[in-house]
Amino acid sequence: MAKRKMVITKDLHKDLIDQIKQVVPDWDIIAGKDKEIWGPHVNEAEVTLGYKLELEDFSNLKWTQSTSAGINHFPTEQFKSNGILLTSANGVHAYPISETIFAYMLGLTRKIHTYVKNQQEKVWHHSNMKLEMHEKTIGIIGVGAIGKETAKIAKAFGMKVLGVRHSGQPVENVDEMVTPDRLDDLLPKCDYVVVTLPLTDETYQLFTARQFTLMKSSAFFINIGRGKLVKEEDLISALQSGEIAGAGLDVFEKEPLGEDHPLWEMDNVIVTPHTAGSTEYYDKRVVEDIFIPNLKAYLEGQKPYINLVDYSKGY
Structure with a gap:
């Protein structure tokens, strides 16, 4: 046999x-x-x-x-x-991706990415750094294992945590949970919008110009889910126009990101090559x-x- x-x-x-x-x-x-x-x-x-x-x-x-x-x-x-x-x-990804999410958030808030560029050019400049992350509001779009770990860490910063979950069921460390049909109601309240969703027929291009218009002009957008959750040309437009303050992006509509892609050159964007989940x-x-x-x-x-x-x- x-x-x-x-x-x-x-x-x-x-x-x-x-x-x-x-x-x-x-x-x-x-x-x-x-x-x-x-x-x-x-x-x-x-x-x-x-x-x-x-x-x-x-x-x-x-x-x-x-x-x-x-x-x-x-x-x-x-x-x-x-x-x-x-x-x-x-x-598997809850620890490394939640760490990456906060690396984006801290980096954008405290302008670490800007200072790294300044260091490479030997420029001593304040770069108008003034923001704090403590006690701000984070919206976690997709509260699975990664979202739960992100919410737990957010509480260490005294943040208010809002969540979107298909079931709408409450989760520890999330102050307010809503179902996906209420996403647009949640976005104007957030200082940070973190997307951790899988790609499905329902989530394809969930974020378009409308969602970025609803966000605060001071808000940062983080996507570690899938690139096609976002209509990328609308995100680029929102970043260029100042509709949102910046973005931390690990995933893109087409990967690898082309050398001529505008996201590479944006001072208010941190790009990583789909490595948020990498871990020893x-x-x-x-x-x-x-x-x-x-x-x-x-x-x-x-x-x-x-x-x-x-x-x-x-x-």
């Missing part, structure tokens, strides 16, 4: 591979980032772990564990029609906190229960 097969499309540390092997000692495990390693086996795999997956035959696959929070790069329609389960890596503990958290508990449930005939994607919602 052929062994059950697992394909891992990543170069995981040996210790993590060994932990997986302890759970499925009788399985054939193929692991490696290069397609030459996993490509010949992927159509025979029952379970896969990784970011990329190129399948010709969907008949053998039962479950895929994504190593990213987003699932847009997976063939979800084929997964749905073939009854293939998909789990995401939501929760990434693989360890995916494997130990999500994949192995899900794998144990799967072996017992249950559905993986951590971050199981609802195809009807898109996350």
Whole structure:
């Protein structure tokens, strides 16, 4: 009888591979980032772990564990029609992304990005720095794991925290929670607008000229969700006209950001190359906190229960 097969499309540390092997000692495990390693086996795999997956035959696959929070790069329609389960890596990013969010917020508020440029040019200049972050209002658009951690840290700065959540259910450290249909009511109250949403049909270009018009001219916009949550030309216009004060952006409509893109040259923008979630503990958290508990449930005939994607919602 052929062994059950697992394909891992990543170069995981040996210790993590060994932990997986302890759970499925009788399985054939193929692991490696290069397609030459996993490509010949992927159509025979029952379970896969990784970011990329190129399948010709969907008949053998039962479950895929994504190593990213987003699932847009997976063939979800084929997964749905073939009854293939998909789990995401939501929760892995809460610490590094919340740290990045506050790096943007502090950097823009205290003009750290401006001073770094001045340092490179050996310019001693005040640069009209005057803002404080303490006791301001932050709006967190998408209060999942990242949003909850962001809200907790915001409270250390004495901030008022407003949140948008699909269910509208209250969450610790969020002073006021609303449903997405009330987003426009929330925006005028915020000094910082932080977007942590996944990309779905409902959230595509959620932020357009209308939303930026509703924001305070002194407000900063932070996007670490997905670039297509924002109509980028409207954001650029709002930044150029002074409709909003500035932005911290990790994601863009098209990546990598083109060399001639206007966002590169804006003094009121901090650009990072889709690295907000990068951390030394990434693989360890995916494997130990999500994949192995899900794998144990799967072996017992249950559905993986951590971050199981609802195809009807898109996350």
